[in-house]
Amino acid sequence: MKITSYQQNLLSDSERLTAFHQVISEKSKGIIYDLGTGSGVLSSWAAPLSRFVYAVEKDPLTAQIAQKNLSQFKNVSLMVNDAKSIFFPEKADIIICEMMDTALIDEDQVPVINSVREYLKKDGDIIPCGVFNGVEAVNTNINHPCYQEEETPHTELMSKLIIYDKIDFKKYIEPEIDYDIIIPVKNEGTVSAIKITTFTLLTPDFICGPTPMMNPPLLIPTNHLKVKGGENIILKLKYIMGGGLDTIRASFEAFS
Template identity: 40%
Template sequence: MKFRVTAYHQHLLRDHERLSAFYEAIASAAHGLTYDLGAGSGVLSFFASEYADHVIAIERDPRIAACAWENLSGLENVTVVNEDALEYEFKERADTIICEMLDTALIDEEQVPVLRRALRFLKDGGNVIPAAVINAAEPVMIKGGSISYDENIRAPSSGPLCVYDRVDFRGRIPEKFRGTLKLLASDSFNAIRITSFTVPAENIICGPTPMMNPPLILPLGDTLEAGYFRVKLSYKMGGGLDSVKAELK
């Protein structure tokens, strides 16, 4: 099927690893009444139409919603709604909610308040796609001293990757993460790198892809030698990069 898309959504469609992971999750978990929140050009709604009884694709941007209308117009069990999901009136409780998360550790993720609200309208035992996100950190040596995404030239790791948090989307999504990371550096370092792994469904895990969860670099200041160390880390989920605080204990 040929999709009409914006330039940004064209990049999303070319991210085959991301699309494959979400197609598998939708095939295994989508059913009944399904809401696709922030539907974009409608590709995930298109996937869900094969497995759900009815898909309601909600997209607030009128230009992008027009693309979704065109792309999904031939599907009798899909309804496209040009509204903000934060204001949409859910008239029926959902069997499945699709709410794609694209940003590392949910820090700069605009969909966090959208899903937090929509969960009130999920049936008991209903499914959320993705099911969870797993966050991990590792020490790295970088040039420069500002928070940035490690998208193109990945800084080599100075120690093993350590999982520090998992957010399950069928439960309560915390407002903040606040904790102490216990990490081991096998070489000198001056920053930590956060990597997020998306769990589209319980039997599927997807690491960073070209358009999803680019690793995030958090500078620590001075260069430190190898050994065990602790980092006090906090951020607001959906609060943006300005909410991030990382400091050595």
């Protein structure tokens, strides 16, 4: 299979691949859209199990790689375009639209699925079908948002995980997030950042946690606030899904 270095990293993420392969093998049927097909690996799994696959890739160089990898399948049409601009000739039984960025903050696919969802049949499915996001107060030494890899940067957990948002991809995704979240503190010390963890619902019954290339934990610096175990603090959290990391605003306040 022809791939780029970025795609090599994606294909090296065995946990992500195993999860998607299982769900695509179980759910594939009829007409399938693969939005952002990349190397074409997900389309190659869906094609033998479906009537027709529309594999969409807007990057021309990446599309050339996908074309070579998918050339053996007579029931796959590679569409080199932005999915938001395509008029699909028939509605989809399944839409594959992989969302890989934590909390969807830096995720280009948010406006894509909002646009293409109208082509999904009433009884159709989206893979993945949603995400839910959790946040923890932490103490760490960072100056800008960054993804945590193998516990680096090191963090001291100051609270339990609070689930603050659940997103159903079959419904319109409102991009702007603006929450005041009550965080119960478990340790005495200082909170200086938050850790966001995203869990992906490949199906309503199949949850995939963070993997190296799909929704790795995101650390975001905040103001420093002295806290005591057992008290509550308020996290004021804003960002735009699909808007990028520069849209994040996060700060702590004492709970009054």
